[in-house]
Amino acid sequence: MYVRTGTPAFDELIPRISRFLEQDLLELNIDGEKIRGYRSPDARSVWIRNYSDMMRALRYTESDLVSVVRHFADNQARNGRIFDYFTTFPEKTPCERENWTKYVRTPVEADTEFRFIKAAWLAWQATGDDAFIRNLMPSFERALSYVMDGGYFDREKYLFRRPYTIDTWDFAYTAGRHEWLQFQIDGNTFWGYFHGDNSGYYEAFHFMSHWYNMFGDKVRSALWRDRALRLRKSLNTHCFNGSFYTHFVKQTPVTIDGVDEASQLSLSNPAAINRGAASPRIATAIINEYIKRRETTDAFAEWFSIDPPFPAGIFGDYKLSRGAYCNGGIMPLTGGELARAALEYGYEQYGIDILMRYYDLISRNGETYLWYFPDGRPSTVETSTSPEARPTDGWGSSAMLYAFVEGLAGVQDRDKLFRRLRLCPKWITAGVEKAEVKIDYKSSGAYVKYAYHHTADQMIINLEGSCEYVQLSLPVPGNYIAGDLKFGGKKKKYIMASINQSNYLIADADVKGECEIILNLRKKP
Numbered sequence: 001m002y003v004r005t006g007t008p009a010f011d012e013l014i015p016r017i018s019r020f021l022e023q024d025l026l027e028l029n030i031d032g033e034k035i036r037g038y039r040s041p042d043a044r045s046v047w048i049r050n051y052s053d054m055m056r057a058l059r060y061t062e063s064d065l066v067s068v069v070r071h072f073a074d075n076q077a078r079n080g081r082i083f084d085y086f087t088t089f090p091e092k093t094p095c096e097r098e099n100w101t102k103y104v105r106t107p108v109e110a111d112t113e114f115r116f117i118k119a120a121w122l123a124w125q126a127t128g129d130d131a132f133i134r135n136l137m138p139s140f141e142r143a144l145s146y147v148m149d150g151g152y153f154d155r156e157k158y159l160f161r162r163p164y165t166i167d168t169w170d171f172a173y174t175a176g177r178h179e180w181l182q183f184q185i186d187g188n189t190f191w192g193y194f195h196g197d198n199s200g201y202y203e204a205f206h207f208m209s210h211w212y213n214m215f216g217d218k219v220r221s222a223l224w225r226d227r228a229l230r231l232r233k234s235l236n237t238h239c240f241n242g243s244f245y246t247h248f249v250k251q252t253p254v255t256i257d258g259v260d261e262a263s264q265l266s267l268s269n270p271a272a273i274n275r276g277a278a279s280p281r282i283a284t285a286i287i288n289e290y291i292k293r294r295e296t297t298d299a300f301a302e303w304f305s306i307d308p309p310f311p312a313g314i315f316g317d318y319k320l321s322r323g324a325y326c327n328g329g330i331m332p333l334t335g336g337e338l339a340r341a342a343l344e345y346g347y348e349q350y351g352i353d354i355l356m357r358y359y360d361l362i363s364r365n366g367e368t369y370l371w372y373f374p375d376g377r378p379s380t381v382e383t384s385t386s387p388e389a390r391p392t393d394g395w396g397s398s399a400m401l402y403a404f405v406e407g408l409a410g411v412q413d414r415d416k417l418f419r420r421l422r423l424c425p426k427w428i429t430a431g432v433e434k435a436e437v438k439i440d441y442k443s444s445g446a447y448v449k450y451a452y453h454h455t456a457d458q459m460i461i462n463l464e465g466s467c468e469y470v471q472l473s474l475p476v477p478g479n480y481i482a483g484d485l486k487f488g489g490k491k492k493k494y495i496m497a498s499i500n501q502s503n504y505l506i507a508d509a510d511v512k513g514e515c516e517i518i519l520n521l522r523k524k525p
Contacts, residue, residue, distance in 0.1 A: 001060045003409055004436040005427070009359040013404055016359075017397045018061055020368055021054070024394040028088050030101055035071050036064040041370040041393040042386030045087035048072055048112055049168065050395045052119035053333070057398035059126040060405070063442045066132055069119050073139045075103060080146030082116045084109065084170070092387045106170040106183040110152040110162040110197045113143040114204040121207045126441040128417040133211055140208060147201075151185075154251070158234040160197040164190040164248055166306055166315065167266040168197075169326045173315055175254065181316045181385065190252040195245035196268030198235040199277035202228050206276070232277050244269050244286045245278075247306065258311035265289060266306045267334040273341035283345050284500055290338055291350060299374035301357065303335035304328060317385050325384055329371030332358060336399025343407030346500030348429040348475065351407055358400050367391035410473075411439045417446035418466045424473035424504075425461070428454050461517040471508045474519060478503065483520030487511070 001018075004011055026039040026046055037046035038054050046068055059065060076082055083103045090096045105112065117140050124133050147153060147160065154161050163172035163185060171181035177188045205228035212221035239245045247264040270290070273283040294302035309328030312321040320327045335354050342351035362368045369378040370393045379389045406412045410425035418441075427435050433454050440447035448465040459474060476482050476496070485492045487509045494507035505519065 001440055002436070002438050003404075005432045005434065007430075007432060009356050010404075010408070010430070010432070012363075013355065013359055014401065016362055016366075017057065017401045020392040020397045021057060021061060021394050023392040024054075024390075028086075030071070030086075030088065033067070033071065035067045036062065037068045038062075038394055040085070041390050041395055042384060042388050043085075043087070043091055044089040044388070045085045045091065047085040048082065048115045048119060049084070052115040052122070054394050054398040055119055055122040056402040057394075057405075059122055059441055059443070060439060061442055065123040065126055065443055066129070069116070069123050069136075070132075072116055072119075073136055076139055076142065077146075079150075080113070080142035080144075081105060082112045082143055082146075084112055107185045108163040108165055108172045108183055108189075109168070109170050110147060110160050110194070111168055111200050113147050114197075114200040116140075116143055117204040117207055118200070125413050125416045126446075127443045128446065130214070134215060137211065137215075144201075144204070144208070152197075154193070157193070157238060158230050159193045159238060160201055161191055161193050161251060162197060164192055164250075164252075164254065165194070166310070166326045167194070167247065167268050171315055173254070173256065176314075178316060190250070190254045192251045193239060193249040194247075194268075195235060195239045195249075195272060196266075198231060198239070199268065199272035199275045202231050202235065202277040203275040205231065235272075235277055236279060236282060240282050240285075242285070244289045245272060245282075256310065256314065258314075259308060264306055264308060265293065265304060267304065267331060267337070270334065270337035270341045273345070274337055280345065280499070283341060287338070287342055287345060287347050287350070291347075297374075299323075299330055300372070300376045301330050301335060303330050303332060303338065303354075305331050305334065305371065319383060319385050323374045325371055325379065325386075328374070329379065330374055331371050332361075332368060332393065332396025333370075333399050334396075336396060336401075336403045339400065339403035340407045343403065343426060346498075346502035348426050348502060351403065352426075352430050355400065355404055355408065362397070368393045368397050370395060405439055409435075409437050409439065411437065411448050414471070417441070417444060418448050420469045420471075421448060421465075421467040422471045422473065423448075423450070423461070423463070425450075425452055426475055427452055428459065428477060429475055429502075456523070457521050459519040459521060462514070463511070463517060464514040467511055469508065470511045470515075472506065472517065474505045476503045476505050476521070479524050480521045481524055483522060484518075485520075486516075486518045488515045 024038045026037045028035045040047045040050045083105050086103045088101050165172050174182045205224045208224040209221045247266045269286045272278045305326045309322040339351040339354035371379045381389050408426050412422040414420040414422050435452040438449040446466040451462045453460045482505050485494050492507050494505050497504050
């Protein structure tokens with residue numbers, strides 16, 4: 001996998017992030033089964049939430065993408081519940097010294113099941129293993145039944161709910177009724193609707209529909225598609241406030257003094273865009289909100305976990321001060337999601353700017369952290385509720401690589417093994433005239449390779465790889481007019497579409513083997 005443009009910020013991003021990921025490898029042997037997982041940046045454990053997001057980058061570098069997913073499935077509870085994480089390493093030394101095999105689920109979280117399904121989707125895309133998915137379909141159904149038939153789903157509003165946590169995090173607000181971080185549900189739990197759960201299940205429902213259609217079950221496919229559309233409508237009706245998704249729409253009335261909860265922008269907002277749950281209007285509003293806050297914040301970046309933060313300590317630990325960790329810390333995870341969303345929705349310069357700023361950040365000393373204080377200081381064990389604070393954060397760095405590959409290089413797999421490819425390189429908006437790109441799945445060898453060249457009157461792409469169908473989406477700057485488009489020497493029809501301030505040429509074609517794509521351009525008089 002590589003990108004070659006002559007611009008260090010682009011050419012070095014993949015190898016730098018790959019080195020971070022290599023240092024996060026966590027190999028375990030449980031019941032004689034060898035598992036190749038990747039650790040959380042703050043603990044030697046394999047969390048399904050971190051891992052499923054990291055797989056958006058790991059699918060290009062790791063040959064074993066199924067052992068972790070299969071292990072979570074094999075240890076699924078009879079009622080369908082999926083564990084949050086597993087480990088064989090002591091986590092909080094010196095008080096914990098045992099190297100036992102440990103599985104943990106924090107009940108206040110409602111998102112574990114959709115992240116399990118997302119991990120399976122990414123493994124399937126890279127391996128192309130239909131049998132792997134067919135065998136897991138009963139596990140997916142049990143997992144979704146667990147959250148939809150239990151207390152995590154409000155059928156009347158058609159929304160998933162959870163206790164009052166900070167975005168996707170795993171401890172709940174108790175109004176001082178619990179002595180430390182509260183991971184349990186009890187009679188004092190404050191319930192409500194968190195947008196990130198619902199955007200995640202929206203995406204997972206579509207995965208279910210896709211797979212059932214692939215296996216020939218049109219009825220089940222339509223059922224999950226309809227559920228997805230109903231969930232999206234409810235999410236966008238009840239949770240969008242006109243500028244972004246309200247952090248926590250309360251079901252149980254509660255007021256937290258010392259913070260304007262209505263203005264809190266939390267990190268799962270850009271993720272909702274990338275999951276497809278946000279409409280174009282909502283996506284535009286969310287991106288504009290981040291741009292506005294970048295212009296007004298004193299923080300070194302607008303990649304907030306949540307902004308504004310809660311008062312220090314109200315979730316049970318005074319290490320959760322304003323600007324620390326998930327209470328207002330600056331997260332590359334947020335920045336990566338935001339860059340991917342911006343590059344997709346006509347804010348190309350903003351998305352590129354985020355990637356450039358991240359490159360500058362990791363180039364200073366070759367380190368990347370899960371979170372930073374707003375003044376730029378990195379997280380430490382002493383300032384976190386977590387046992388570690390490694391400088392090789394794979395969660396945030398993989399989000400940046402995801403934005404780079406799918407957003408800027410424009411290689412998006414719309415099925416598996418790149419068979420159905422959306423090709424949308426944004427190099428012209430980055431001022432890059434020539435680029436060589438190869439993106440491949442290590443587990444299967446499926447790949448996409450192209451050479452890009454932009455001249456004064458043409459945009460040329462020489463494409464090869466595993467794709468059988470290509471949807472082309474090319475930005476056409478405002479000072480250009482698109483002329484003839486040719487695929488493999490044959491003239492193709494196209495349409496022009498606008499998204500915010502950007503214009504795109506859109507066309508599609510069946511492709512086999514090598515293909516030269518030429519778009520003629522002329523400058524406006």
